[in-house]
Amino acid sequence: MKNQPMLVYLADLAHDYFPARQFVPLGIGYIASYANSVVGDSVEFKLFKSVEKLLDAVDDRRPDLVGFANYIWNYALTGFAGRQIKQAYPNLPIILGGPNIRTDEAGIADFLKNNEFVDVYCMYSGEISTAKIIQALSGKDPGERTADAVRGLDVEGCYTLRDGALAGSANTDNETDLDFVPSPFITGVLDDFLDDGFIPILETNRGCPYSCSFCVWGISALNKLKKFSMERIKAELSYIAESGRAYPQFVFADANFGILKRDVEIAQYLRALYDKTKCFSNVEMYWSKSAQDHMVDIGRILGHLTHTYIAFQSLDDDVLSAINRKNISTEKLVSLISKLRGYTHSTRTDILVGLPGETYDSHLRSLEKALG
Known part of the structure; x- marks a missing residue:
């Protein structure tokens, strides 16, 4: 049948x-x-x-x-x-x-x-x-x-x-408005996991304009930024925060949170939900590598709820060139960290081992710069 x-x-x-x-x-x-x-x-x-x-x-x-x-x-x-x-x-x-x-x-x-x-x-x-x-x-x-x-x-x-x-064949999906996918939170698809204490992880956009050769986001098929609408994002955040559950943290899976100016509004909405419900105590996100001025506003708004997470990967110029990362300004990222230091609770970075062109000495120099 x-x-x-x-x-x-x-x-x-x-x-x-x-x-x-x-x-x-x-x-x-x-x-x-x-x-x-x-x-x-x-x-x-x-x-x-x-x-x-x-x-x-x-x-x-x-x-x-x-x-x-x-x-x-x-x-x-x-x-x-x-x-x-x-x-x-x-x-x-x-x-x-x-x-x-x-x-x-x-x-x-x-x-x-x-x-x-x-x-x-x-x-x-x-x-x-x-x-x-x-x-x-x-x-x-x-x-x-x-x-x-x-x-x-x-x-x-x-x-x-x-x-x-x-x-x-390769994927020919050219959708740019991601709202065609109903929210798995609002539809209740993920309710059982939230009930069991699983940490909510959300997307506000997909894709990454950078082409870092070591990263899955770096391929051309994923380098166009696609967005969920603000209405959808706010509805998901409200659904999760106002459900009566408590969470250790909220996690954003965006490759570059802060790359869009609207991310300031998302931070404001999230902060308001925290002030209203106190249902979470931490926000984890992968900060944009664009180091734009409005990202300081995000840090100021979220304050103690989040840390500054800037993934340098390496601080060696030859390695950065080898992994197609020379278009990301290390100096701007360092400046962003300095500006955020008075707002977020801590600073975190990633230094990768074994990148193309990396040597034992260059890796140690990157670690020394990161720790300094």
């Missing part, structure tokens, strides 16, 4: 056998909320962070599709779970998405060959491509919702192996 509801499990796995900060699975939350807006009640979604809960759920009630979020920090855990599921249910389709993959076709083919449990990989932002896969499967009889059926789909932005050869 083609009208029989479809069951989809989406997993953003994290090790949970010891106490650690755990964040709501925002990425798969977006995928579920958008897909639900496309297919409606014909598909049931269940989201997982725990590998144990996922594997138990698969055995208890076999889904029609499993999707994993693939990051560098959960790659091994995802591989363990995916292989366990594929071994037990060879015909169950499994798809992956996320940044932990090379973006050239040779790299994609290697990934799929080395991760044989993956039937399809969705590149870049996966809301639209994943929804198309789900929509195609939901129109089939339950017995036809198979791994072979998924591998046979031609969906833009997805790759698969057919007879050992790579088939597919």
Whole structure:
């Protein structure tokens, strides 16, 4: 019966056998909320962070599709779970998405060959491509919702192996207004995780105009800035803050918070929510590398709630040139840190090891400058 509801499990796995900060699975939350807006009640979604809960759920009630979020920090855990599921249910389709993959076709083919449990990989932002896969499967009889059926789909932005050869195409998603994705907070998709004490993580925009060669944001496919509307952002912040829950912190996943002047307004709104609810005590964000004057206003507004986080990566001119970072002014960033020192509670940076052109001595010099 083609009208029989479809069951989809989406997993953003994290090790949970010891106490650690755990964040709501925002990425798969977006995928579920958008897909639900496309297919409606014909598909049931269940989201997982725990590998144990996922594997138990698969055995208890076999889904029609499993999707994993693939990051560098959960790659091994995802591989363990995916292989366990594929071994037990060879015909169950499994798809992956996320940044932990090379973006050239040779790299994609290697990934799929080395991760044989993956039937399809969705590149870049996966809301639209994943929804198309789900929509195609939901129109089939339950017995036809198979791994072979998924591998046979031609969906833009997805790759698969057919007879050992790579088939597919890069993502052609040109959406600039991100509000087409319903909020996974406001729709209640992430409520269970908030109830369990997971830390809320939010996006106000996506993309990065810089081209740092070591960074996933640095590729051309992700260098255009896309925004959620201010109305949407404020509604999400209010939903989270006024729910009666308490959180250790709010986290913004933007690559460059403060790159837009409107981020001052977001900071003001967030500060007002803190003053009203006191439901969180810290705001974590990745400050923009543009070092614009209005970023000082953000620090002044948030004050003790946040720290100054400027990721230098290296303070050696040759290394910065090698990683395409010479267009970011170290002097302006240092000046920004000085201006923010009287407002935020501390200063933090990142100095990476093993960048192109880096030597033992140059790395030590970067550390000395950062600590000085």
